[in-house]
Amino acid sequence: MKIAILHEMLIKLWWAEKVVESLLKIFPEADLYTLIYDEKKVWKIFQGSLIQKQCQKLPTQKVYNLTKKQRLCLPFMARSVESLDFSSYDRVIVSSSAFAHGLITKPETKTIIYYHAPARYMWDRTHEHTRDIGLDRWIKGFIFSRLLLKTRQWDYIASQRNDILLANSSNTRSRITKYFRRDSEVLYPPVETKRFAKKLSKQDPKEEWYYIIISALTEFKKLDIAIKAFEEMPDVSLRVIWDGGYRQELEKIASKNIQFTWVQFWDELVALVQWSLGLIFPGEEDFGIVPIEVMAAGKPVFALAKWGLLETVTPGETGDFFKEVNWEDFIENFQKFHKNNNNWLYKSEVCKKQASKFSETEFEKRIKKYVI
DSSP: OEEEEEEEEEEOOOHHHHHHHHHHHHEEEEEEEEEEOOHHHHHHTEEEEEEEGGGGGGGGHHHHHHHHGGGGGHHHHHEEEEEEEEOTOSSEEEEESSGGGGOOOOOSSEEEEEEEEOTTTTTTTHHHHHHHHHOHHHHHHHHHHHHHEEEHHHHHHHHHHHHHEEEESSSHHHHHHHHHEEEEEEEOBBBOHHHSSSSSSSSSSSSSOEEOOOOOOOHHHGGHHHHHHTOTTSSSEEEEEOOOOTTTHHHOOOOOEEEEEEEOHHHHHHHHHHHHSSSEEEEEESSOOHHHHHHHTOOOOOOOOSHHHHHHHOTTTTTTOOOOOTTHHHHHHHHHHHHHHHHTTTHHHHHHHHHGGHHHHHHHHHHHHHOO
């Protein structure tokens, strides 16, 4: 059986790319396709020799080679994915957050779409996204809204072509039903629970207790909520790990007890998690791999009681929540969480046991049933 794996963009090493990495481990003979590739940014996991030659000729790749800006590739994404030739394959596994599910195959080729989410900027987060990239005013706003309408129409049609639809959470499944009018099955993404559970030999040189945020620094992640809250709690330290276009805005409102750490990978990231008091997760996620990684290290999670986190965090055992949509109860509930944490309410072994439900082993077992 000949298998292909298609992922939208290999231009960063975030959590969707970990799913692709796992798929390549499970199906080592599969061929890898992508619409945009940047070897300088992903070579540690996805070397250029892995990418099929068809991908080099795609309009999206040519635009990216000239500009290094994926946003300028958006007008060419649909045409690029439809131009890929999968006629020689028996199975195509697609890792999709927007355009990748629009591939065209022969009737006898089975397509399995793994949805990280229906494209948020096309559907439920249109307004936040357009503000974030400055396309919400005057002529730019008008042009973008027309383009968005056509893209939504294409996106819906593309969703009807495929055989098996898998969702990374129950929340994603409900969004697939709402926007695409199709049913799907939940398959939680593979999380490197063993990597985060393995105790590192080195110790924290600063010997400082702190909470962590691990997130792309963008507006819709709602990190400003936590930043402002910790400003009112100067006795509790917070480290913000990762980077993004919203970083400068967050740094402007950060107080002295908040430290920004650049992008971290490998043992450096694991160490920061293991030395922490736990994770602060103020935004909305369809699933959220980071909270699982943190629980795998035996640490609790404090998060917004919404969407995917309700499927993974057990209140009173592996973490707790704040509930108000306007985040007015953040500080009150965090202080309760912090007190419980200091009193060892959230047992390390309980957190690790919860995380094990979302391990790479569980993912491999189930994905094989759909593909083979």
